[in-house]
Amino acid sequence: MLLASAIVEAQQPTTADQAPTRDTSYIDAQGTAHVTRLVPVPKTISTEAQRRLSRAEPDQGPPQSLADRRKGTDAYTARARVEWSRLCPNQIAEDKMAGVPVRIVTPEGLSDANREKVLLNLHGGGFNSDSGSYTESIPIAGYSKIKVVAVLYRLAPEHAFPAAVDDSVAVYKELLKTYSPNHVVIYGTSAGAVLTAQVAARLKQLGLPLPAALGIFSGLGDFARHGDSEAIYSLRGFSGHLDPPEPETRDREYLAGADPRDPVLSPIFGDLHGLPPTLFITSGRDLLLSGTVNLHRAYLNAGVDARLVVFDALPHAFWYDSTLPEAIEANHMMADFFVQQLRK
Secondary structure, three states: OHHHHHHHOOOOOOOOOOOOEEEOEEEOOOOEEEOOOOOOOOOOHHHHHHHHHHHOOOOOOOOOOOOHHHHHHHHHHHHHHHHHHHHHOOOEEEEEEEOOEEEEEEEEEHHHHHHOEEEEOOOOOOOOOOOOOOOOOOOHHHHHOEEEEEEEOOOOOOOOOHHHHHHHHHHHHHOOOOOHHHHHEEEEEOOOHHHHHHHHHHHHHHHHOOOOEEEEEEOOOOOOOOOOHHOOOOOOEEEEOOOOHHHOOOOOOOOOOOOOOOOOOOHHHHOOOOOOEEEEEEEEEOOOOHHHHHHHHHHHHHOOOEEEEEEEEEEHHHHOOOOOOOOOOHHHHHHHHHHHHHOO
């Protein structure tokens, strides 16, 4: 009974009476900060985004099972496909390239000039689910008027690193049979942003021709160290459950014993010179804010044409949400960058 009552207690969210009413800060002997902050919703963001930040999320409770996560993600992406397709009409086909399942999004209004160009999407979803093959492909295809091939790479825990890298490289090599490398862009969000950097590192390692550009949207390039933002924000910014980051438990099922400083797994430890122009996008309440800006700085230090955009206040991968004006803006920004790079 004690265990059962403890579980019930852990599932109860913090109440208004229990919430702090003033800022506090204490730095212990190890430099760990014990802080509370009252953070109003800023007026610098749209009214739609302000409403989104006002949604309450339980801050306690047991972790979601993988089966439930995949079920919820599948339901969400099915709805998102409909919502984004209203804004960006398209045709979607399921296929295989080099034996790897892919989802091909062809936008309405694809011009003859763009038929020789292609965008390769590596979707997000924590490496264990697919939260982005629709939400990342449909708007980018629609706004760029370029075909998107989304790689449905093998997922952890069933398939750990480097399975997703291998699948993505295999599809890229297959595309090179039809497209010139300077007519290809690789991009992704969250796990897909991490994977984009990993694939670029692997292509360089293999001596394969690099794409025209990369898009790294809320990612990281370092599995050995945690940045500040992972200790501050959850997937939903300040809202929701958050455990203190522990290096030994980080993405354990994806790494499966791999060296966290492997230069493909963690490109920040590799040679980044010669990579193509790269757009980095993140946001002020993104748990991967630190990971994104640290990798961006590493690209800059390697002489890469690396550009960074940080949206104020918004949470992780906010550009998935078709109801946010900032999401429309971010997707246009991504698409415009790709179009610009493919004109060179």
